[in-house]
Amino acid sequence: MDHDLDYHFEQIIRGIGEDVGREGLVKTPERAARAFEYLTQGYQQSLSELVNGALFESDSDEMVIVRDIEFYSLCEHHMLPFIGRAQVGYIPNGRVLGLSKIARIVDMYARRLQIQEKLTRDVAEAVLEVTGAKGVAVQMDARHLCMMMRGVNKQNSEMSTSVMLGSFRTSQSTRNEFLQLIRR
Numbered sequence: 001m002d003h004d005l006d007y008h009f010e011q012i013i014r015g016i017g018e019d020v021g022r023e024g025l026v027k028t029p030e031r032a033a034r035a036f037e038y039l040t041q042g043y044q045q046s047l048s049e050l051v052n053g054a055l056f057e058s059d060s061d062e063m064v065i066v067r068d069i070e071f072y073s074l075c076e077h078h079m080l081p082f083i084g085r086a087q088v089g090y091i092p093n094g095r096v097l098g099l100s101k102i103a104r105i106v107d108m109y110a111r112r113l114q115i116q117e118k119l120t121r122d123v124a125e126a127v128l129e130v131t132g133a134k135g136v137a138v139q140m141d142a143r144h145l146c147m148m149m150r151g152v153n154k155q156n157s158e159m160s161t162s163v164m165l166g167s168f169r170t171s172q173s174t175r176n177e178f179l180q181l182i183r184r
């Protein structure tokens with residue numbers, strides 16, 4: 001599998017008309033393969049391993065928000081990066097999740113191929129699954145390089161997506177509280 005990816009990157013370099021034998025490119029297929037493995041390591045991870053039991057009993061039912069979690073992902077259409085920030089909120093239902101785990105969940109899903117809408121939904125559903133929360137909200141803003149450095153060439157447009165589950169969906173005041181708290 002590893003060596004496969006090296007081989008395929010070598011073919012890409014040939015395909016764009018470059019000389020795979022020239023000094024600067026000799027190790028590039030291997031480097032690019034390692035880099036791509038890293039950027040897509042989310043396929044190797046699972047939710048339960050990542051959470052590692054870091055759930056703590058709590059009788060609080062106040063909204064928890066983790067703001068400005070940066071992420072780097074690859075769009076499934078062009079395999080070019082999209083880069084952004086996630087805002088994650090949930091209402092605990094007897095237990096809270098270790099703080100770092102929310103960011104780890106964002107990274108796990110970000111490091112797979114997808115579109116931003118699916119990334120947003122995957123993160124929301126994972127937080128709900130792990131915490132059994134009364135509600136989960138995820139909002140993401142990102143810039144897509146496939147739109148910036150090629151194609152329509154728009155440098156300043158950002159895509160904003162959100163997914164509201166449970167009480168964030170049913171209660172307007174919960175949703176408003178979240179939107180107010182994540183506003184800068």
Ligand SMILES: Nc1nc2c(ncn2[C@@H]2O[C@H](COP(=O)(O)OP(=O)(O)OP(=O)(O)O)[C@@H](O)[C@H]2O)c(=O)[nH]1
Nearest residue numbers: 075076077082114115116117144146147150151152
């Ligand atoms: N909804 C959504 N679209 C995305 C995302 N990432 C990339 N895209 C879009 O996917 C679409 C693919 O369109 P196609 O016409 O098949 O591909 P293309 O010819 O490369 O399109 P252009 O980017 O317009 O040049 C483009 O409009 C991209 O902007 C994403 O996360 N969400």
Ligand SMILES: [Zn+2]
Nearest residue numbers: 075077078146
């Ligand atoms: Zn794209």
